[in-house]
Amino acid sequence: MENFSDILLTVxxxxxxxxxxxxxxxxxxxxxxxxxxGKIEPEISTxxxxxxxxxxxxxxxxxxxxIPELFRTRNKLIWKLKNHELKLADKAKLQKISESIKKNxxxxxxxxxYLTTKLxxxxxxxxxxxxxxxxxxxxxxxYFERLEKIExxxxxxxxxxxxxxxxxxxxxxxxYSKLVIIDPYSFENxxxxxxxxxxxxxxxxxxxxxxxNDLTFAKLILxxxxxxxxxxxxxxxxxxxxxxxxxxxxxxxHDPKLIDALIKIxxxxxDANDKPTAQIIQSxxxxxxxxxxxxxxxxxxxx
Numbered sequence: 001m002e003n004f005s006d007i008l009l010t011v012x013x014x015x016x017x018x019x020x021x022x023x024x025x026x027x028x029x030x031x032x033x034x035x036x037x038g039k040i041e042p043e044i045s046t047x048x049x050x051x052x053x054x055x056x057x058x059x060x061x062x063x064x065x066x067i068p069e070l071f072r073t074r075n076k077l078i079w080k081l082k083n084h085e086l087k088l089a090d091k092a093k094l095q096k097i098s099e100s101i102k103k104n105x106x107x108x109x110x111x112x113x114y115l116t117t118k119l120x121x122x123x124x125x126x127x128x129x130x131x132x133x134x135x136x137x138x139x140x141x142x143y144f145e146r147l148e149k150i151e152x153x154x155x156x157x158x159x160x161x162x163x164x165x166x167x168x169x170x171x172x173x174x175x176y177s178k179l180v181i182i183d184p185y186s187f188e189n190x191x192x193x194x195x196x197x198x199x200x201x202x203x204x205x206x207x208x209x210x211x212x213n214d215l216t217f218a219k220l221i222l223x224x225x226x227x228x229x230x231x232x233x234x235x236x237x238x239x240x241x242x243x244x245x246x247x248x249x250x251x252x253x254h255d256p257k258l259i260d261a262l263i264k265i266x267x268x269x270x271d272a273n274d275k276p277t278a279q280i281i282q283s284x285x286x287x288x289x290x291x292x293x294x295x296x297x298x299x300x301x302x303x
Contacts, residue, residue, distance in 0.1 A: 019032055070097060078120070091124075091129070095117065095129065097117075098117035101113050108158050111140065111143065112158045112161075115162055115165075115166075119132065119165070137165075137167070140162055140167070144159060160201040169214070176205050199228070202221055202225045207244070218244065222245060226241065236277075243265055247284055251288075262285045
């Protein structure tokens with residue numbers, strides 16, 4: 001993106017936010033209109049407030065301002081793909097772009113865009129586009145085996161989204177145990193994206209442990225999460241923590257009364273209009289009640 005006005009417009013549209021959702025209580029409608037049209041630039045303090053509304057930080061802003069044209073084209077196409085508006089020829093174009101990104105930007109950002117695009121294309125058109133292959137999985141594994149600490153948002157997103165797709169359980173457990181995954185509340189309040197990704201790593205690793213009946217390790221992860229939640233009473237992750245606790249307890253004693261609690265938590269997410277998370281809880285419910293296959297990869301939403 002070339003300037004702040006591009007970021008305001010593009011990110012707002014991607015998140016399906018109205019202009020008032022972004023500027024309300026910060027600036028007037030006319031002032032925001034001029035920001036988005038690039039007629040004036042906001043003060044730093046105002047810019048920080050607007051970024052927070054968009055779920056961005058200044059670090060994200062720096063990345064966006066210098067994003068290459070290749071990424072901009074990819075983002076436009078991926079947005080249409082998410083909305084099922086992309087024709088087959090454009091899907092093929094998107095695949096080539098993701099391969100170019102991986103080749104020209106070999107770090108975690110290029111890998112994340114490549115893997116995300118490949119999975120989404122296969123999900124929508126499985127006959128035309130291949131799933132992740134062993135080479136993709138090995139590159140992911142090699143990258144995280146070399147890391148000593150996860151500290152950048154792209155690393156968080158990469159690991160949390162793809163650990164069950166690219167790693168065996170033993171591989172993911174080894175890497176998770178080796179890496180120093182920082183406290184999600186060590187960030188400033190506006191860095192919600194970072195905090196969410198750190199929590200998601202623990203949630204998804206816990207799901208993977210449950211899938212593999214490693215309840216001892218799942219309980220260890222829950223204790224780590226509980227320490228974080230004692231620092232900050234985050235409703236969403238408190239509820240997801242409860243879901244994991246209920247699942248583990250049910251697997252140990254098979255008390256059917258526990259299932260009722262899952263349905264109540266599911267309803268809370270539905271009331272909050274968080275249908276993807278509600279569906280995840282429904283999947284867990286069906287597995288526990290009807291002995292359906294539990295796959296942690298079904299519980300992961302690719303961003």
